[in-house]
Amino acid sequence: MAEQRHYTISELAEEFGVTTRTIRFYEEKGWLAPMRVGQRRVFRSKDRTRLRLILRGKRIGLTLEESVDIIGLYDAQTGSRRQLEVLLERIGERRAALSQQLADLKATLRALNETEQRARDALTSGSKRAARPRSTK
Amino acid sequence: MAEQRHYTISELAEEFGVTTRTIRFYEEKGWLAPMRVGQRRVFRSKDRTRLRLILRGKRIGLTLEESVDIIGLYDAQTGSRRQLEVLLERIGERRAALSQQLADLKATLRALNETEQRARDALTSGSKRAARPRSTK
DNA sequence: ATTGACGTTTACGTTAACGTCAACTACTGT
């Protein structure tokens, strides 16, 4: 195998905009498991990817446990048929929640856009008449 | 004006799937301000809408303060030109964050879909050959 | 008159996700 690129804890922290404390915390929780050289942590690209996914989950409002759980689905070992069915079921549940979130997110963005449009109208119309407020859909 | 529909605290709690404690907590924080009849809370449709929006924000992972802040943008009083510009700027910031969230959410859904597809393939292909894993994009 | 069903306030408890020291180690350049 080719030699893998390695990262220190502060490299990763800077790259992803978190503190080293955060990364240590994730390891403490068992969500990351970097190598050790002496007592120093050494992160390989696998760890880096995992951290990236955890933080992505966090950005969409998942708890870290949920994030990690979903990541677990991605690389779940699919042994027996039963295992596969369980996996599919769990994917379905997750997707249901995320779909709801998608709808809520879009609704919020729509509302912001409408508000912005009203504000722009009010600006360009100078001191004319006040625009009628839209219904909060 | 026509007489407004009123709601008790437990009606709203049941409708939105939260506890009454939650609603009282929101009032305590100043995010809701129902009428009182005696010492009983009476919610009008305005309060109900506000609660709905707060919970929608919560579902997309916003803190309650952020939710309330965004709702504040919706019905911000747009007095001076300066006020309008500030409003537009704040809308822009919020939308930037929400757009990032949208991207993250879609990426997560894509990853789940790919995982599901692999699982289905593995199921229908019986005990043939293991499918090659996709890259975690 | 008592029993629910529903409401109220006050107050302490809990969990997640880190922040913030403190005290220590290990290497590198001067």
Next chain:
DNA sequence: ACAGTAGTTGACGTTAACGTAAACGTCAAT
């Protein structure tokens, strides 16, 4: 030899968003 930089392990502190329990009020139905 020493300072500086980057790393380490505790351990206690903090905030958000409620949960949970206690103690009490109000009204309708039995």
